[in-house]
Amino acid sequence: MDIEKINGALEGCDNFLIxxxxxxSINDITKKVNLNTSDELVDAISFTLKEFQDNGVLQxxxxxxxxxxxxxxxLKISEHELADLKIGFKVFLNSDDPDSLTEAxxxxxxxxxxxxxxDVIVTFKQKIGNQNDxxxxxxxxxxxLENLIKKGQIKQIGIADIEESAFxxxxxxxxxxxxxIQINLSTCCVVPPTLQSFCKEHDIKLLTxxxxxxxxxxxxxxxxxxxxxxxxxxxxxxxxxxxxxxxTTKGYLLNLVKN
Amino acid sequence: xxxxxxxxxxxxxxxKKLAPHVRQHGITQxxxxxxxxxxxxGDVLKWGxxxxxxxxxxxxxxxxxxxxLRGDELLTVLNKKExxxxxxxxxxxRPEYGAYMIEGTPGRPYGGLLAHFNIVEANMRLRRKEVTxxxxxxxxxxxxxxxxxLGCEDFTHPPTKPTPDQGATRSLFFPDDVIFPGHPRxxxxxxxxxxxxxxxxxxxxxxxxxxxxxxxxxxxxxHDRAAxxxxxxxxxxxxxxxxxxxxLTFQACNxxxxxxxxxxxxxLCPIMLAFTAASPLYRGxxxxxxCRWNVISGSVDCRTEEERGLKPLKENTFVINKSxxxxxxxxxxxxxEKYNDIPLLYNKEDYQKLVDNGIDPLLAxxxxxxxxxDSVSLFSEKVHQNDEEDSDHFENIQSTxxxxxxFKPPPPHSTIGWRVEFRPCEAxxxxxxxxxxxxxxxxxxxxxxSYQLNFLIPISKVDENMQKAQKRNAARDQKFxxxxxxxxxxxxxxxxxxxxxxxxxxxxxECDMFGQMTVNDIINGKEGEFPGLIPLINxxxxxxxxxxxxxxxxxxxxxxxxxxxxxxxxxTASWIRKxxxxxxxxxxxxxxxxxxxxxxxxxxxxxxxxxxxxxxxxGVSTMSKTKESIPSALSDDx
Numbered sequence: 001m002d003i004e005k006i007n008g009a010l011e012g013c014d015n016f017l018i019x020x021x022x023x024x025s026i027n028d029i030t031k032k033v034n035l036n037t038s039d040e041l042v043d044a045i046s047f048t049l050k051e052f053q054d055n056g057v058l059q060x061x062x063x064x065x066x067x068x069x070x071x072x073x074x075l076k077i078s079e080h081e082l083a084d085l086k087i088g089f090k091v092f093l094n095s096d097d098p099d100s101l102t103e104a105x106x107x108x109x110x111x112x113x114x115x116x117x118x119d120v121i122v123t124f125k126q127k128i129g130n131q132n133d134x135x136x137x138x139x140x141x142x143x144x145l146e147n148l149i150k151k152g153q154i155k156q157i158g159i160a161d162i163e164e165s166a167f168x169x170x171x172x173x174x175x176x177x178x179x180x181i182q183i184n185l186s187t188c189c190v191v192p193p194t195l196q197s198f199c200k201e202h203d204i205k206l207l208t209x210x211x212x213x214x215x216x217x218x219x220x221x222x223x224x225x226x227x228x229x230x231x232x233x234x235x236x237x238x239x240x241x242x243x244x245x246x247x248t249t250k251g252y253l254l255n256l257v258k259n
Numbered sequence: 260x261x262x263x264x265x266x267x268x269x270x271x272x273x274x275k276k277l278a279p280h281v282r283q284h285g286i287t288q289x290x291x292x293x294x295x296x297x298x299x300x301g302d303v304l305k306w307g308x309x310x311x312x313x314x315x316x317x318x319x320x321x322x323x324x325x326x327x328l329r330g331d332e333l334l335t336v337l338n339k340k341e342x343x344x345x346x347x348x349x350x351x352x353r354p355e356y357g358a359y360m361i362e363g364t365p366g367r368p369y370g371g372l373l374a375h376f377n378i379v380e381a382n383m384r385l386r387r388k389e390v391t392x393x394x395x396x397x398x399x400x401x402x403x404x405x406x407x408x409l410g411c412e413d414f415t416h417p418p419t420k421p422t423p424d425q426g427a428t429r430s431l432f433f434p435d436d437v438i439f440p441g442h443p444r445x446x447x448x449x450x451x452x453x454x455x456x457x458x459x460x461x462x463x464x465x466x467x468x469x470x471x472x473x474x475x476x477x478x479x480x481x482h483d484r485a486a487x488x489x490x491x492x493x494x495x496x497x498x499x500x501x502x503x504x505x506x507l508t509f510q511a512c513n514x515x516x517x518x519x520x521x522x523x524x525x526x527l528c529p530i531m532l533a534f535t536a537a538s539p540l541y542r543g544x545x546x547x548x549x550c551r552w553n554v555i556s557g558s559v560d561c562r563t564e565e566e567r568g569l570k571p572l573k574e575n576t577f578v579i580n581k582s583x584x585x586x587x588x589x590x591x592x593x594x595x596e597k598y599n600d601i602p603l604l605y606n607k608e609d610y611q612k613l614v615d616n617g618i619d620p621l622l623a624x625x626x627x628x629x630x631x632x633d634s635v636s637l638f639s640e641k642v643h644q645n646d647e648e649d650s651d652h653f654e655n656i657q658s659t660x661x662x663x664x665x666f667k668p669p670p671p672h673s674t675i676g677w678r679v680e681f682r683p684c685e686a687x688x689x690x691x692x693x694x695x696x697x698x699x700x701x702x703x704x705x706x707x708x709s710y711q712l713n714f715l716i717p718i719s720k721v722d723e724n725m726q727k728a729q730k731r732n733a734a735r736d737q738k739f740x741x742x743x744x745x746x747x748x749x750x751x752x753x754x755x756x757x758x759x760x761x762x763x764x765x766x767x768x769e770c771d772m773f774g775q776m777t778v779n780d781i782i783n784g785k786e787g788e789f790p791g792l793i794p795l796i797n798x799x800x801x802x803x804x805x806x807x808x809x810x811x812x813x814x815x816x817x818x819x820x821x822x823x824x825x826x827x828x829x830x831t832a833s834w835i836r837k838x839x840x841x842x843x844x845x846x847x848x849x850x851x852x853x854x855x856x857x858x859x860x861x862x863x864x865x866x867x868x869x870x871x872x873x874x875x876x877x878g879v880s881t882m883s884k885t886k887e888s889i890p891s892a893l894s895d896d897x
Binding site: 024027030031032033034035037084086088179183185191196199200203204205206207208209210238240241242243244245246247248250 | 304807
């Protein structure tokens with residue numbers, strides 16, 4: 001990777017988005033099957049930067065953010081009726097700043113050119129522990145999600161990597177209850193029975209994931225960009241064809257800022 | 260197969276006379292179906308498995324195990340439940356060729372949620388339980404591919420005798436009374452196949468040569484010219500169609516997707532056959548093959564001597580290379596067209612009629628090719644049909660082309676869409692294994708569609724693989740032709756070059772599109788060469804919403820498949836071989852005695868019920884989280 005060239009492009013720009021587009025169409029990623037989420041993301045970013053450089057098209061969004069994206073990417077959304085697709089976001093937050101969450105979701109809706117989606121799951125860089133006061137960390141972001149539900153932009157909301165007691169506290173507090181709890185699959189075979197019955201009782205989807213808490217460690221960022229940028233948020237979009245078990249689109253959107 | 264309509268079978272002479280009638284109307288019926296349904300769109304994923312079972316009767320005192328000819332009796336009870344509550348039953352039961360067999364499917368198809376993978380095994384268990392409740396204490400329902408002593412003296416309960424000089428089969432070994440008696444179809448097929456062929460079917464499987472194996476292995480060769488002295492000779496349809504298989508059918512969203520999946524799964528047929536190999540024993544002998552495939556193929560081989568190329572063509576039109584039970588001869592998708600490198604036989608006028616009615620050459624060739632086979636079972640009530648409304652003549656030929664894959668048009672007047680059937684797998688001992696294999700294949704179809712993978716290789720190479728797949732220990736020892744680069748988004752220059760020069764003349768090494776791989780390489784991947792089917796599935800799963808229980812279950816299945824592919828645990832065939840050859844009563848003479856047969860089947864029964872722990876066959880963990888129903892929070896998604 002030609003770091004200098006990228007830094008050239010980034011010069012004078014201290015806040016930019018990387019949009020990987022649909023990584024299912026990147027053969028090299030499909031073939032490298034044993035990647036974990038972080039490695040896959042690093043590859044996707046590198047690939048995006050390379051294609052961006054090769055084609056050198058500068059794209060900006062309304063707020064003049066630089067968007068680094070892949071040329072001629074096919075998100076495949078137009079190949080289907082929107083009603084047949086299930087679009088889901090997972091937002092990886094670095095802080096409890098509610099604006100990050102709002103921004104992430106709004107940017108992703110623009111990238112995908114859709115007005116509403118099915119579900120959003122949020123996760124924080126630190127696992128949300130047992131103490132109830134951890135709830136404070138979630139409340140401000142959860143309110144963002146509740147608003148989006150009210151506006152009809154999202155149908156279901158959920159949270160990942162949260163201890164059972166904090167989840168129950170969230171459930172009790174929330175105006176719009178979580179429909180999804182996502183747990184890391186390494187522990188899935190020993191889901192606490194109390195959590196299982198809680199989910200069953202309240203019709204909550206107990207889903208698994210394999211994402212690390214720190215999606216993109218600082219070392220990875222440095223090795224890609226040659227400079228220690230800060231990841232404000234990352235968002236993964238997944239698009240399925242409903243009732244057919246077909247995944248059409250998978251991609252990431254990241255907001256990086258200079259120190 | 261749906262509930263069979265009863266009727267009066269025509270004699271072979273009448274059936275033969277009506278062959279052109281069936282062909283003509285069958286093709287017209289397909290054309291009418293096609294015109295109505297080619298644009299059908301938007302069907303969701305629905306799928307189901309079919310497991311065939313053998314009813315075994317044990318005699319603990321005499322240490323004997325026999326097939327129990329109670330299929331018809333059991334079906335009467337099971338089908339009554341279905342008639343009383345067609346939408347409520349959790350399983351459906353159908354007759355199979357053997358009077359000792361039954362076939363079970365889920366009451367309703369599974370759907371397009373991953374959570375459906377978590378109810379497959381529970382349903383299989385339920386099916387077994389349902390039948391077990393109807394059995395006597397000394398009987399068991401077993402999903403074994405072949406009964407080891409089928410066709411040996413006194414292998415049935417109640418006792419039956421072969422009738423070599425009369426009846427439908429005229430076998431030295433397989434009595435007509437062992438054919439399912441509840442419907443005339445099965446005996447009629449046996450008779451007509453024999454009569455069309457002009458002689459009994461003949462299957463010769465090489466015997467496994469152990470240090471005390473006597474050659475000739477028995478005196479079959481004295482009775483039948485067709486018997487090879489160093490082979491296990493079998494002379495009846497029952498030896499093949501009396502085997503059990505594990506099949507699955509899935510609905511595609513439209514005809515294009517169905518054609519894609521039909522093609523993409525074709526190269527996987529031999530791989531899955533080798534992987535599921537479960538039948539090394541036939542007619543009381545240890546053979547040198549691990550699979551049923553060629554046995555069934557030979558058991559319904561209705562080709563005349565002319566068609567087999569043994570005599571110059573006079574009465575018949577073609578020399579035909581394969582039995583009507585064999586691997587497919589052509590791909591159906593545009594992507595597959597260039598890999599159709601074996602000649603496709605058909606009647607020109609049939610093909611032309613299909614093409615003239617707007618059917619593209621690939622599909623027209625496929626349908627016309629199916630119709631090179633004559634009807635071998637026709638019922639008087641079904642001769643005259645309304646070709647606009649009925650499809651029995653088409654189904655008559657379609658359902659007696661028993662190939663690795665089946666491309667199924669929607670039935671007339673139904674809500675069912677275009678479907679594809681995957682037919683190579685052998686039945687495994689436990690519900691866990693059968694569920695694992697079924698889920699693995701359906702997951703693969705989702706991965707193929709999601710990543711738009713391409714597994715195609717020349718169809719002649721698939722045929723080559725089919726033969727390799729059946730060899731002893733093929734899952735561990737054989738190398739199969741397989742495509743190296745299965746991604747499709749960019750075509751590397753080498754591939755383009757290869758396609759330009761035509762694949763049949765293409766030097767595989769030069770163009771590097773296909774390589775020789777073991778089952779382990781294909782399933783688990785090989786560093787730097789092939790990603791592996793399981794890693795691809797795991798990648799796909801990481802992008803899907805999977806609930807915790809389903810995730811665990813799928814992981815158990817995938818780990819089991821990984822281990823078996825890696826050779827860490829044995830294929831069913833290898834395990835059976837090991838059991839027999841290490842049995843104290845085994846005399847290293849390739850003979851499966853009554854007592855070995857008894858002990859083997861008892862052990863298999865204990866493994867399938869979970870009473871016996873068998874890590875050698877199953878690995879250490881076979882505890883899935885399978886459940887009878889899907890959590891309501893998830894079921895709303897679909």
